[in-house]
Amino acid sequence: MNKHSTTTNGADFAKLSYLIIDDFESFRLSMREMLRSFGAEKIEASAKASPAIQFCAYSHVDVVLCDFNLGEGKNGQHILEELRHKKLLKRSSIFLMITAETSKEMVMGAREYQPDAYLTKPINRAMLIKRLDSLVSQRSALLPITREIDHENYPEAISLCLKFLPAQPRYKTWLMKTLADLYYRVGDFSHALKIYQDVLNQRDLSWACLGKGRILIATGNYEEAATTLNSLVEKHPDYMEAYDLLAEALEKLGKPLQAQKILETAAELSPYALLRQKHLASLAASNQDLFTASEAWRNTVSLGTHSIHDSSEHYLALGQSLADLSDGDNTSDGYARADEALTTLRRMERRFAEEDNIRVRSRIVQSRVHAGQGNQNEANKALESVADQLDDGEKIDPETGIDYAKTLFRLDRDQEAKDLLGTLARRCSDQPYLLQKIENLLDEPVGYQQKLKARSRNRDGIKAFEDNKLDDAIETFNEALSIVPDHAALNLNLCQVLMKKYKGTGDKDLIKQAQNHLQRLDNLPEQHRQYRRLASLRKKLQDMMS
């Protein structure tokens, strides 16, 4: 029949141990039958994820045959992720994902963990044998390499790949991909790039293009990375990993809005990748797009139900974004969001009960939600329930402390909030990320809608200033400052306009006003981003008055 000698070796198959995971008994039976028919003896079968994972924890499995769709609960991808993540399955073992899907890219989306092969239903005995035969041959041929990867001995794995390349043309693609990936892992970006480039010089292959993009990001060539990945996404609109990398490159280029757009497209095409939803959520939140952020956090939370990536952080972030959105909103929408926030946070307390800080984190946000709906009593009660963990600014975990300060502002306990933030700023003086959070909160200790209004006024003011409409600019900046009086950049903006107008008119009153605004910032610490600007404006003003 086939002029190629088949390499099927009954002994090879028979020696291996198998695990079948499928929720249909008939399918499990028929797979077991097929495996037995070519001599396999060590065959375990499971209908559900948990016993299957449990089994892998205690027994060695060579081949996993796992159906993607397992009904309620975990699916095949969850199992694969958990097995690989917890290292319950060796790199040298084979994971076969069985699907009824032909469009697997779309369904699975971005994956850190990929199966060794897909089998598309319907499967018959002849197909299974053929497929296992080539996978098992590949496994034995490449075992020296995968074993070194299992032992994290990457340099040895690299030299083995190099040795195998000329000898094993059948596995050329696997070897090239693995080699480039190993170079990437050990930080040898130039060799990794060379492999991708060599492949691309011969042929425009999407995996090599993706790899090249990843290296360009790792080496700081963001512009080129974005160009490369953009054209990849255009050519392959169903290549999900390309979107994720493109978003990363755009972020690095300082284009967070474009990055968000890319992730939104990807999340729409392939909505089940938790890490992508999480990435989108954080990005939208930092873009002040709380609608998109809360939707993405909601998806992240729900995808977490069966995933190893589940985390209390997702619940907390969803609660926080809903708290911001519902703040001061007494419509039914606002009420519904507040209610969802409280439900989410209560679920978080139950699901992650063993985590240290969990009750405090939850109650701080709950209190803010109540306050935002005008329920002062409830708001106070929520804080009182964890009061003993909040009273010492020297000991409180900084992230928790910052969130607590936000709630204090919301409860009109401004002085307490400022004192706490002062203490925290001193404690975190070597952590720029936290310092910036503290500055932002001190600048804008108001609700989300108020904050947006102040920001929009600020932009209008800048526009007016650029158009040389100084009176308009002064008026708009004053409006913004009536919302956030301590905002450093805004005070300086206004000061700058006042000084310019003084140059034109000589009106001494303008100088006085400018002075007032600078005085408001007397306590600005040296590490503040606006500090140098403040110093230079102080000097200019001094010069003008002398």
Place this chain on the structure above:
Amino acid sequence: MSSENPENRNMAKKSGQTIDFSMVLASAVHDMKNSLGMLLNSLDDLRREQSDTISESTKFNTLQYEAERMHNDLVQLLGIYRLGENNLSAHIEEHFVPDFLSEHMARHTPLLEGLGINFELEAEDINGFFDADLLTGVLNNTLNNALRYTRTKIQLTANERDGYLVITVEDDGDGYPENMQHTGTPDFKALDFKSGSTSLGLFFASSVASLHAEGEKTGSIRLHNGGSLGGGIFEIWLP
């Protein structure tokens, strides 16, 4: 002047209430395809369990053949839907051709044996660049078609010609009718639903072929008659 804060975009989405009929169709097709998959699995089990009584039964073979055909059609429909949605692209990788084809043939083995059709695979030891899923869809359909029209024999060959990978399916039936023997892409609007042959498979095959492009070269399909078996010859040329 300093505006530190990125612009806010209120992205509240409006949910459209209009029914997208092709999407409804696509999900129904998806469902039917999966059901047929289960059905085919059961047929395969049945053939194995009852090999003495049914393996050469014409009725049983017809049952499996027709189920396979429907399954292929649905797979192609979904593929064409995704082509229309513009989210089907070829994920081209390098494959060892003999491995790919023999794995592919395995799927058809039970039916071929049941029908008593002789089958030959001749593939050169070469690597080819193609999207394995898409090509599987095309070959399934072509082989299914050959099964229908052949008398005793089907031959699958793969070799390299003029810098293209050429995969050929030949049979010893009556061959393709005159009006189907062409090399271009059939126009979807020109498909003749009245004649009973919708050429859906050919449309899909040529769409898949043309998704395979490399530099100036693009994939294509060719239909003609003759060859060593004297029947229909289907060729897919991939750069």
